[in-house]
Amino acid sequence: MMFCAVVEPLLDLYLDDRLVPVQARWVEKHAARCHACAAKLAAGRRLKAALRGTGAPAMPDGFKARLLALAQAMPSAKALAEELPSPDLRPSAALAFGLAALAVFVSGSLLGPGLPSQACSDSGSSVCFFGGRDK
Amino acid sequence: MIAREKLDELIETHSAKAYQAACRLTGNQADACDLVQEAFLRIIEKKDLFDPGFDFGGWMYRIMFRVYLNSRRSRERLREVPLEPEAGSVPAAGAGSPERAAENSELGRSIGAALAGLPAELRACVVLVDMEGMDYEFAAETLGCPVGSVAGRLFRARRALRAALGPMEGI
Numbered sequence A: 001m002m003f004c005a006v007v008e009p010l011l012d013l014y015l016d017d018r019l020v021p022v023q024a025r026w027v028e029k030h031a032a033r034c035h036a037c038a039a040k041l042a043a044g045r046r047l048k049a050a051l052r053g054t055g056a057p058a059m060p061d062g063f064k065a066r067l068l069a070l071a072q073a074m075p076s077a078k079a080l081a082e083e084l085p086s087p088d089l090r091p092s093a094a095l096a097f098g099l100a101a102l103a104v105f106v107s108g109s110l111l112g113p114g115l116p117s118q119a120c121s122d123s124g125s126s127v128c129f130f131g132g133r134d135k
Numbered sequence B: 001m002i003a004r005e006k007l008d009e010l011i012e013t014h015s016a017k018a019y020q021a022a023c024r025l026t027g028n029q030a031d032a033c034d035l036v037q038e039a040f041l042r043i044i045e046k047k048d049l050f051d052p053g054f055d056f057g058g059w060m061y062r063i064m065f066r067v068y069l070n071s072r073r074s075r076e077r078l079r080e081v082p083l084e085p086e087a088g089s090v091p092a093a094g095a096g097s098p099e100r101a102a103e104n105s106e107l108g109r110s111i112g113a114a115l116a117g118l119p120a121e122l123r124a125c126v127v128l129v130d131m132e133g134m135d136y137e138f139a140a141e142t143l144g145c146p147v148g149s150v151a152g153r154l155f156r157a158r159r160a161l162r163a164a165l166g167p168m169e170g171i
């Protein structure tokens, strides 16, 4: 159909409700007559629903405590972050980090190297999982 | 200036949301932790610039997305890998039955892999608008580009995602 090339760039904007009413009606009228553009519109809706419904992992145990410890250590937070070991992703690390945070609280100074800390997952894998959609 | 107690409160309120967006950007938890930590370090460093009247959530997004984009541009340090199931993952609302959850997990992995194939600027746009539910104006401000660029990036990103996901998911 001759208007498809004109309508196609508007489909995403229509789905995002970014068109003025007269443009939106034009897209709707065209899609009502054009199977190709109607199919693209439907595919766009499915993609948006899938993306919107995609989950994300919960924040790992101990990670918020790490951020709070960095805030506590300011203005030396950067130095503390560099001294803390990289996340080891072990289950016991949350407790270890709690102790580290307590040490920061008590001393109010930088921690020595090698002190256990925790910043991330309690799983062996560090790969995220995006699960689920709501439509 | 942000007082210590205020900073703690902001971390309590916003860190989980920041972490979720970081996971979507980087594709894995270790890099998400690095990204969120770096963003909060910048916030701590810039705390004197913070006006309590500002929207801290928006400020946090801007800093984190810019850290991400700068990192990708300069070093390509953050890995982006296809996503795998992991214990503790929080599915979106309405995950439903185990069969539905399995189906959704499969789609989640496919979406993660397709996102990983996008250039960082397109991915950031999709994460902000399509996954985090922000509007074009917020995305433009966060990414430091005109609103028209957001629309253009979304158009290209969605076309690429449909091409990647279509054969598998009927998208």
Ligand SMILES: [Zn+2]
Pocket: A001, A003, A004, A007, A030, A034, A035, A036, A037, A038
């Ligand atoms: Zn058409």
